[in-house]
Structure formats: C-alpha cells, structure tokens
Amino acid sequence: MPMPASQRPKGCDLSEMISPLLEMRGIGKSFAGIQALKGVDLVLQEGEVLALMGENGAGKSTLMKILGGAHLPDEGELKLRGNRILVDSPQKARSLGIAMIYQEFNLIPALSAAENVFLGQEIIQHGLIQHEAQESRTADLLKELGMPFDPRTPCQRLSIAQQQSVEIARALSQEAQILVMDEPSAVLTPPEVKRLFAIINQCRKRGLGLIYIGHRLDEIFEIADRVMVLRDGQPAGSFPIDQCKRHELIHCMVGRPMDQEYPKRKGHPGPVRLKVSELRRGKAVQGVCFEARGGEILGLAGLVGAGRTELARLIFGADRSEAGTIQLDGRTLSLRSPAEAIAAGIGFLSEDRKLQGLITQHSICSNFGLPNLNQFTRAGLLNLGQEEASFNQYAETMQLKRHGPKQRASHLSGGNQQKLVIAKWLARRCEVLIFDEPTRGIDVGAKYEIYQLMHALADEGKVILMISSELPEMLGMADRILVMHQGRLTGEITHPASSNQQAIMEMAVA
Numbered sequence: 001m002p003m004p005a006s007q008r009p010k011g012c013d014l015s016e017m018i019s020p021l022l023e024m025r026g027i028g029k030s031f032a033g034i035q036a037l038k039g040v041d042l043v044l045q046e047g048e049v050l051a052l053m054g055e056n057g058a059g060k061s062t063l064m065k066i067l068g069g070a071h072l073p074d075e076g077e078l079k080l081r082g083n084r085i086l087v088d089s090p091q092k093a094r095s096l097g098i099a100m101i102y103q104e105f106n107l108i109p110a111l112s113a114a115e116n117v118f119l120g121q122e123i124i125q126h127g128l129i130q131h132e133a134q135e136s137r138t139a140d141l142l143k144e145l146g147m148p149f150d151p152r153t154p155c156q157r158l159s160i161a162q163q164q165s166v167e168i169a170r171a172l173s174q175e176a177q178i179l180v181m182d183e184p185s186a187v188l189t190p191p192e193v194k195r196l197f198a199i200i201n202q203c204r205k206r207g208l209g210l211i212y213i214g215h216r217l218d219e220i221f222e223i224a225d226r227v228m229v230l231r232d233g234q235p236a237g238s239f240p241i242d243q244c245k246r247h248e249l250i251h252c253m254v255g256r257p258m259d260q261e262y263p264k265r266k267g268h269p270g271p272v273r274l275k276v277s278e279l280r281r282g283k284a285v286q287g288v289c290f291e292a293r294g295g296e297i298l299g300l301a302g303l304v305g306a307g308r309t310e311l312a313r314l315i316f317g318a319d320r321s322e323a324g325t326i327q328l329d330g331r332t333l334s335l336r337s338p339a340e341a342i343a344a345g346i347g348f349l350s351e352d353r354k355l356q357g358l359i360t361q362h363s364i365c366s367n368f369g370l371p372n373l374n375q376f377t378r379a380g381l382l383n384l385g386q387e388e389a390s391f392n393q394y395a396e397t398m399q400l401k402r403h404g405p406k407q408r409a410s411h412l413s414g415g416n417q418q419k420l421v422i423a424k425w426l427a428r429r430c431e432v433l434i435f436d437e438p439t440r441g442i443d444v445g446a447k448y449e450i451y452q453l454m455h456a457l458a459d460e461g462k463v464i465l466m467i468s469s470e471l472p473e474m475l476g477m478a479d480r481i482l483v484m485h486q487g488r489l490t491g492e493i494t495h496p497a498s499s500n501q502q503a504i505m506e507m508a509v510a
Helices: 060-067 090-095 113-117 131-144 160-173 190-205 217-223 246-254 308-315 338-344 353-357 364-376 384-397 414-428 444-459 471-477 501-508
Strands: 022-031 034-044 049-053 075-080 083-085 098-101 178-182 209-213 226-231 234-240 272-281 285-293 297-301 323-328 331-333 346-349 432-436 463-467 480-485 488-493
Touching (some): 034 049, 060 098, 060 178, 113 131, 113 160, 160 190, 226 246, 285 488, 297 444, 308 346, 308 432, 331 338, 338 346, 346 414, 353 414, 444 463, 471 501, 480 501, 488 501
Parallel strands (some): 049 209, 049 226, 098 178, 297 463, 297 480, 432 463
Antiparallel strands (some): 022 034, 323 331
C-alpha cells in the first residue's frame, strides 16, 4: 500500500516510487481523419488520485473511453499491473476491475439501490435472486462509504449524492481496481462535495487507483495527488500536485499565460431596467423582490433547492407565477410562455444545456435558428441560406470550434455547446439574459471566454442575471449578489470583491 499524501516527502512523485497499477503508453486515436489523441502516456498507482485535466475537446473523454472499452486505440498499449491487456468492450473493462462513473449516472430509477448495485451480477441461489443478501451487502458498502441509507429505496427517490454513492458501491462490489470519475462534483452542494471527498479517501485507503476528471481547480488541489494535462490530444504535462501552482496549471491547460481567472470589469451599472415584485410560486419562490440595472451582472446564489432556477423559470415564462409582477424598462410583462418572454427580450441559458438548451441530434445551424426563425422566414418559408449566413457570422464572433454548420450539436465539446446556446440568444438581441450555471463542465480557457462575453454584454447595457453554485465564480464575476434560501431572498452582498465565500454560505443556510 503506498504511503498517504500527508506522509509523502514534498515534491515526491508517486509514479516514480513503485510499479504502476495502470499504464497507457503511446495512445493514438483518430476519427474520420481527425487526430483526437497522439502519443499519450498515462500512469496510475494504487491508492493514487490522478486528476486528468485539459480544455474541452483536449481528448480526456476519448482517452477514458479507450480505458473503459468504448473505443479501441489506433496506436499504443495498455498494461494492468505490468501485464498487457486488450480492453475491447465495456464488459471486458469491468471484468478487469475498471469502473467508470459518468456525470450522467447509469442507474435504473425504478429499481432499488441494492438492485442497481447488483444489476448484472445478482446473487442467485437455487435459481432465485437473494434479495436479502444483496440488500445486506449493499448496506455494508454504503456504511463503509459513510452514506448509510435503506438499500431498498428506489434510486429515483435518492438525492444526487446518494445516487453517486450507489454507483461507487457498485464499483466496489465488482472489486474494481481502477475508478474513473467524470465531473463527480458538478451538481453537488458544498457539504456533498466534502462527503464525496471522504468517500474518495476511503477508496484511496482500499488501494484503488482513481482518475478524477474535473474543472474546479480548488477541488483538484484539495483531493489529487498528481495532475496530468492534455492539450489538443497530446500530453502537456504531468506533475505532483504539491509542485504545481494554480497559474502554472492554467497555463499548461490553455497553452497561454493567464494572469487572472476572472477578467476585470470596465463598465458601470446604469439605471434600473428589470424589476421583480412579490413573485410567488408555491414553496419554491416566496415573495421575491429585486431590481437589476442595465450593465449589471447580478449574481443569484444559494444551495441546490434554494429556488434560484425556479425564479429564473418564472422570469422566462417557463412556469406560471401565482402572484407578483415583472417589469422591464417600466413595462409590466404578462408572461404565459417562453415565447412571450423571448418576444419581450428575455433569453435563458438553462443549467442543463443538453436537455433544455439544445436539440443535440440536430445540426448546430438549426439549433442556432430555433429562437430566431422569424428573422429568416418570409411568407411561411425558411430561408436556409440566410440562416446559415447569420449562423456563420455569430459562430465567428463566438470563436465556435466546428467542422461546419451541418455538424450535430452532440458532437461539440461542452464549452462549444455553451457558446452555441449563447450565440442563438445574441442573434435574438435579448435585453435580459439569464445565465444558469453558465460554466458547468467547462474548462478554464472556455470559462474565461464566456466571462469576457458576459462583461461585453453588460457593457452594452444589458441585464445579466447569473446563477452559479461556484462561489469563487460568483465573487469574481458579480457586481452584486442576492442569496436565496428555501424560496426566499435572505441577504445581499453589495461589494463582492471585498466579501468571501463564508458570507454567502451564512446567508444561504439562514
């Protein structure tokens, strides 16, 4: 068993101390003539947490799909404990002790936690599934992970953190040696992230090797032993986390120096443009009142379930309010649908861009055109040439990386999907833009570009309402912060630059 990180000599690279658990050497992979990976080496030790980082499209997912058996490499080899292996299917990966936990959990909601843990590996005696034995074993695993709950509970009734623990328990039940976690903290609250890190430490003590894919730098520096960076499908660096400085890691990822994570503001807020008064919908939104100025980035903070997204949906007309008013530039709006909100000049970048922001199986050009069809339609006919010309103009402005207008939205990286969503609202010339978790699952380089765009929109006098669960992002971007708890506004931070995360959390749990 390797020594824990706290006992390791400073600057000691675990990969140089003992023989590796996993080796991926000289990995190369191309799709339709496009090189996705070239000459990639990855080494993982027992009991090590390796952070795999890089911009969206850098090749992280492709590399992990090779490890998980979804893709075969064109070049290179894989070794497990020094023995060469062929991982030609997900089933083979599981049989070798390689477990993948994706951001979208692979659970059957109607089945219990125990049934999901033992799905495909049921305990059978005399031709019958031994439910009690499965439930007892699952209870033991969940207790070991520090997440004890009734294993008979259907997964659809579990919290996100509990569902994640079911995925990890399943990996442990399969005696996994390697655990890959893709953006595991993306939808967790701060207390749940702490619980997740405790679970990761339990897995580390068991001798598992963990590959942690993430974009939140604070978390990487807290949980990882070593970091490996990919850039444009090639290795850009690998080093112990205690030898790595924040700005150096960012430089390694994006290939250019970045002195700061958040761009400096140039403009100043103007007069009040958006006014919300006594807005209500059940317990989710209870009498919310606030004003937002033109040229202002107004942050909306709070824990998951505080009512932030529900408030945004009311402003966008996606849900009907039970009481209250919304005014834009002194005009009272009666919003009964998103179409009416769009017509009034309100755009909404939802937190789930794949399900609510895009039709991923349609082309990127047609996605761009959806809220703007009136601009390209004459006499009931859609002018496809005009739509494509407008799309190309905004795609250039957004620096959208694409192969062509007919490319499917599902084939874009996360950062470019977000740019596509922003582009369609820019073409709509919205005066109020609601950004709900605008940088979730996006690398630091793409984040900075989106931050710059938000600043540019604010400088044009537009109202920017930003919802974010990343408190450093909220403090770094917002001109003013409103905090919600259980459907109500519980506080306001007027000068975020001189405030801190603790001040937000105290209001968020009030």
